[in-house]
Amino acid sequence: MSYAQYFIEATYLIASCLFILGLKGLSHPDTARRGMIYAAAGMAAAVFGTLFHPDIHNYIYIAIGLILGSAIGIPMAMVPMTAMPQRTALSHAFGALAASMVGIAEYVIHGASLGGAKSGALGLEVMLGSLTVTGSLIAAAKLQEMMRGTPIMFKGQQVVNLGLFVTMVGSYMAWLVNPATAVFFYVMVTCAFIFGILLVIPIGAADMPVVMSLLNSYAGLSSAATGFVLGNNVLIIAGTLDGFSGFILSILMCRAMNRSMTNVLFGGFGAPLTAETTVTGSMREVTVDDVAVQLAYANQVVFVPGYGMATAQAQHAVRELGNLLEERGVSVKYAIHPVAGRMPGHMNVLLAEANVPYSSLYEMEQINPEMPTTDVAVVIGANDVVNPDARDNPKSLIAGMPIIEVDRAKAVVVLKRGKGKGFSGLENPLFFKPVTGMLYGDAKSSITNLTQAIQKV
Amino acid sequence: MEHLVFHPLGFVAAFFLLKSSSEQTLSPAVLIASLYVFVLAAFLGYQVISRVPPLLHTPLMSATNAISGISLIGSLVIAGSHYDHHQMLASILGCAAVTSAMINVTGGFLITDRMLKMFRKKETVKPEEKK
Numbered sequence A: 001m002s003y004a005q006y007f008i009e010a011t012y013l014i015a016s017c018l019f020i021l022g023l024k025g026l027s028h029p030d031t032a033r034r035g036m037i038y039a040a041a042g043m044a045a046a047v048f049g050t051l052f053h054p055d056i057h058n059y060i061y062i063a064i065g066l067i068l069g070s071a072i073g074i075p076m077a078m079v080p081m082t083a084m085p086q087r088t089a090l091s092h093a094f095g096a097l098a099a100s101m102v103g104i105a106e107y108v109i110h111g112a113s114l115g116g117a118k119s120g121a122l123g124l125e126v127m128l129g130s131l132t133v134t135g136s137l138i139a140a141a142k143l144q145e146m147m148r149g150t151p152i153m154f155k156g157q158q159v160v161n162l163g164l165f166v167t168m169v170g171s172y173m174a175w176l177v178n179p180a181t182a183v184f185f186y187v188m189v190t191c192a193f194i195f196g197i198l199l200v201i202p203i204g205a206a207d208m209p210v211v212m213s214l215l216n217s218y219a220g221l222s223s224a225a226t227g228f229v230l231g232n233n234v235l236i237i238a239g240t241l242d243g244f245s246g247f248i249l250s251i252l253m254c255r256a257m258n259r260s261m262t263n264v265l266f267g268g269f270g271a272p273l274t275a276e277t278t279v280t281g282s283m284r285e286v287t288v289d290d291v292a293v294q295l296a297y298a299n300q301v302v303f304v305p306g307y308g309m310a311t312a313q314a315q316h317a318v319r320e321l322g323n324l325l326e327e328r329g330v331s332v333k334y335a336i337h338p339v340a341g342r343m344p345g346h347m348n349v350l351l352a353e354a355n356v357p358y359s360s361l362y363e364m365e366q367i368n369p370e371m372p373t374t375d376v377a378v379v380i381g382a383n384d385v386v387n388p389d390a391r392d393n394p395k396s397l398i399a400g401m402p403i404i405e406v407d408r409a410k411a412v413v414v415l416k417r418g419k420g421k422g423f424s425g426l427e428n429p430l431f432f433k434p435v436t437g438m439l440y441g442d443a444k445s446s447i448t449n450l451t452q453a454i455q456k457v
Numbered sequence B: 001m002e003h004l005v006f007h008p009l010g011f012v013a014a015f016f017l018l019k020s021s022s023e024q025t026l027s028p029a030v031l032i033a034s035l036y037v038f039v040l041a042a043f044l045g046y047q048v049i050s051r052v053p054p055l056l057h058t059p060l061m062s063a064t065n066a067i068s069g070i071s072l073i074g075s076l077v078i079a080g081s082h083y084d085h086h087q088m089l090a091s092i093l094g095c096a097a098v099t100s101a102m103i104n105v106t107g108g109f110l111i112t113d114r115m116l117k118m119f120r121k122k123e124t125v126k127p128e129e130k131k
Helices: A003-025 A029-050 A060-076 A081-114 A116-143 A157-177 A182-200 A205-230 A233-257 A261-266 A288-296 A307-311 A315-327 A346-353 A364-373 A443-456 B002-006 B010-019 B028-049 B054-080 B087-118 B122-130
Strands: A300-305 A331-336 A361-363 A376-380 A411-416 A436-440
Touching (some): A003 A029, A003 A233, A003 B028, A003 B054, A029 B054, A029 B087, A060 B054, A060 B087, A081 A116, A081 A182, A081 A205, A081 B054, A081 B087, A116 A182, A116 A205, A157 A182, A205 A233, A205 A261, A205 B028, A205 B054, A233 B028, A233 B054, A288 A315, A288 A411, A288 A443, A300 A315, A300 A346, A300 A364, A307 A315, A307 A346, A315 A331, A315 A346, A315 A443, A331 A364, A346 A361, A346 B054, A346 B087, B054 B087
Parallel strands (some): A300 A331, A331 A361, A376 A411
């Protein structure tokens, strides 16, 4: 090894350590920012070191890539917080695209001379990368509402998927045996691109947190496989950390819905349902003034936000209402279900953006024991995560899913756009309970009206 | 050893391994070392990431995304190297890879920081309101 290579390897080792320290920082909000500065410094060190790589002779394409990447990346960091899910889906696509491009380029350059083990890793890298690219783009399109969020199903879907998967893996195997036959490689790549699309179209928007985490995991593992191909440890480490983070998150999300990964991926949840939920009673509509009085004289109010708060961009209005109540001596808490919204932690970020201190944000397990002593629970655009059927009705499609038990509070106010069913198409018995009052209308204007009404109380 | 790990079709593959043992191939020692790194990183990742509170799950996702933009370093070498064959195609693929990875690196770190800036404790929120 030359001195340049020792220097490069040293920067990679430093980068690996800084990445781990960076993720360790994320275990607490106070240390998180410093951690990310470490991680960014690690990245800068690794990139700086690589520029001295003895194989690099031409800096033109590098400069074009770096400038173009920054020109797209910086505006992508400026998106509003409500667009975080689709932005994250897009960045999974870019990460996976980079990995599969590196893989394809390696094959174009070296062809059959890569040898068995490298080809094995390279195939995995390109397969995972390619299916993540198209899968993430579909997820982003669904989240951006450029295509409908409900599952897209067609007859024989499972058969087509299985056939495609078998063809993909079959051509991977065939290519490993005949590495010089490029056609196997390109059939594999094409199948992977199509498989990514088919994997995500049958998944409903409400299941997006799982899909997002899973795509995160694939993108990471694809980077780790790149590390095997290039014999580069920092790539293996960073890719594995990303892959495992996504994997852990997808398990947590599945657990929060009491569903298995196969059920999420192949169940087509949210399609027209056959299971019946019997509801008795009628929905009780309440007025802004009634709710204002209820809130103003409460001891404890718990807000339960859902995706509806994000679509209505109501987080700032909610926080103003919360502040007003706190000034009146009401204890205000925010209860966050792990799968509320469209990606893990979505609601936390939105409320943090609106300047709600994180000490007021409560996880499901923390808030449920406090529900019986809560005077008013205000549900803002959430539905399934507060559906008591999940707890009470074993025949329900969401049976066993842990919920925020707002129905145990002394009173419940549900802010809802209209009288229709929620996103999953499930009937929610909460709306028919005697403790529940329904406040119809756009969440943001309802909250603003409440704030004004309370000021007059 | 390598065909045990990656080749279900053992003997057929071994034939090609013997045929194509140029410097491009991954030596068994390097492969084993890489697997060690992979498995240990997986354990470490599990330990570190399971300590991240749900509060920070969105920043975690964008942070790991930014970090996996490290595939940038592989892309840089491909985009800048000289090849005897397929120079144009390799450079274009390399340039596209550098661009995509750089998008994640700059965008990922900036938005993670922007998000983390918003998470505040109660005490630090109050004084700002009075201003």
